[in-house]
Amino acid sequence: MAKVLIVLYPDPEAGHPPAYARDSLPVIERYPNGQTLPTPSAIDFTPGELLGSVSGGLGLVKWLESLGHDVVVTDSKDGADSVLDRELADADVVISQPFWPAYLTPERLAKAEKLQIAITAGIGSDHVDLPAAIEKGITVAEVTYCNSISVAEHTVMQVLALVRDYIPQYQIVVDGGWNIADAVTRSYDLEGMDVGVFAAGRIGRAVLERLAPFDVRLHYTDRYRLPAEVEETLGLTFHEDIQSLVKNVDVLTVHAPLTAETHGLLDDELLSTMRRGSYIVNPARGAIADQDAIVRALESGQLAGYAGDVWYPQPAPADHPWRTMPHHGMTPHTSGTTLTAQARYAAGTREILENFLSGQPIRPEYLIVEGGAYAGTGAHSYAKKD
Numbered sequence: 001m002a003k004v005l006i007v008l009y010p011d012p013e014a015g016h017p018p019a020y021a022r023d024s025l026p027v028i029e030r031y032p033n034g035q036t037l038p039t040p041s042a043i044d045f046t047p048g049e050l051l052g053s054v055s056g057g058l059g060l061v062k063w064l065e066s067l068g069h070d071v072v073v074t075d076s077k078d079g080a081d082s083v084l085d086r087e088l089a090d091a092d093v094v095i096s097q098p099f100w101p102a103y104l105t106p107e108r109l110a111k112a113e114k115l116q117i118a119i120t121a122g123i124g125s126d127h128v129d130l131p132a133a134i135e136k137g138i139t140v141a142e143v144t145y146c147n148s149i150s151v152a153e154h155t156v157m158q159v160l161a162l163v164r165d166y167i168p169q170y171q172i173v174v175d176g177g178w179n180i181a182d183a184v185t186r187s188y189d190l191e192g193m194d195v196g197v198f199a200a201g202r203i204g205r206a207v208l209e210r211l212a213p214f215d216v217r218l219h220y221t222d223r224y225r226l227p228a229e230v231e232e233t234l235g236l237t238f239h240e241d242i243q244s245l246v247k248n249v250d251v252l253t254v255h256a257p258l259t260a261e262t263h264g265l266l267d268d269e270l271l272s273t274m275r276r277g278s279y280i281v282n283p284a285r286g287a288i289a290d291q292d293a294i295v296r297a298l299e300s301g302q303l304a305g306y307a308g309d310v311w312y313p314q315p316a317p318a319d320h321p322w323r324t325m326p327h328h329g330m331t332p333h334t335s336g337t338t339l340t341a342q343a344r345y346a347a348g349t350r351e352i353l354e355n356f357l358s359g360q361p362i363r364p365e366y367l368i369v370e371g372g373a374y375a376g377t378g379a380h381s382y383a384k385k386d
């Protein structure tokens with residue numbers, strides 16, 4: 001029998017919701033590239049319910065316990081006396097979501113003597129030290145595509161919110177005001193702007209497709225070029241690197257994984273090469289940006305706005321400078337954990353667990369690390385390109 005340690009974000013302050021705003025979720029048959037949605041043998045939850053917080057347990061607890069496994073669900077993950085630290089030593093499986101990441105550092109992995117698999121209920125497994133997982137032969141898997149479209153939608157929302165300066169206008173209404181001049185001094189149309197996408201994987205490509213009808217000029221860079229027919233249909237300009245991309249755009253959106261190559265990439269030097277008054281939306285990972293360089297660029301006017309939903313660390317401390325910097329449109333890490341997305345990644349986590357517990361192979365597209373090496377999506381998106 002396995003010990004499964006599940007680290008989830010805390011319940012709503014008023015407790016698990018007694019009712020929901022909608023009665024059902026739309027049914028999606030397939031992901032845009034033809035990949036099938038998760039295929040667990042069954043699910044123990046109603047899609048549309050809150051599953052990502054402790055009492056939701058990703059809909060896994062009853063099923064795992066019925067099979068005799070030992071299950072611990074906690075939101076306590078930071079500090080030496082956290083439940084995560086206490087329970088890790090004999091856990092076979094750790095499950096965590098990027099929104100509330102269980103940081104599996106080399107020190108923690110060294111203590112996790114029985115750990116066989118770290119599952120990301122979502123996408124983005126940088127909270128696991130991947131080189132250490134490779135060295136220790138721990139499998140790392142995530143639910144590829146489960147919330148890529150969720151994040152693409154959030155990105156488009158934040159691009160529009162920044163460029164049109166929506167948030168202060170909303171605040172004027174809430175505050176009982178009506179000064180139109182105040183409301184529009186930083187408000188522009190997106191139409192005609194140059195928009196650049198850094199990394200056109202599942203999310204980046206969906207952002208390009210969703211922004212194309214806004215009559216913007218679209219640019220992108222990625223380690224792998226999109227098919228020529230996609231570039232032609234969307235009218236894309238390809239750039240060899242991010243340096244060339246950022247110089248030529250008014251809006252930059254960021255969709256690369258956090259790796260040694262992308263860590264701290266948006267720094268003072270790179271930001272200084274952008275057009276004055278550019279906007280950045282980064283729902284990829286907070287640490288791709290140099291935290292203080294972003295604040296400086298907003299204060300100087302080099303950036304006109306910054307948004308996204310990813311921070312470092314998470315949860316962000318109350319005094320994190322991005323909470324109070326000017327002209328930001330930050331959300332807590334929510335883009336990939338809509339109730340819609342939760343149903344998909346809970347089902348995908350169960351699929352991965354069913355395979356793992358029965359000794360069956362895990363789909364290659366869900367694999368980041370396996371057998372002491374990057375594998376599947378990890379080999380494409382995380383490993384250094386030769």
Ligand code: NAD
Pocket residue numbers: 122123124125145147148151198199200201202203204221222223224255256257258259261262283284285309310333334335336337377380381382
């Ligand atoms: P994906 O694997 O489909 O795409 C990643 C793309 O990044 C690939 O095309 C890859 O070639 C490219 N890439 C990697 N390193 C690069 C580099 N150094 N330079 C240029 N391109 C590079 O993944 P996805 O589903 O599009 O997700 C992308 C990232 O978004 C995830 O790794 C995760 O960090 C983040 N994410 C955030 C949320 C959220 O809730 N905010 C949800 C899902 C994913």
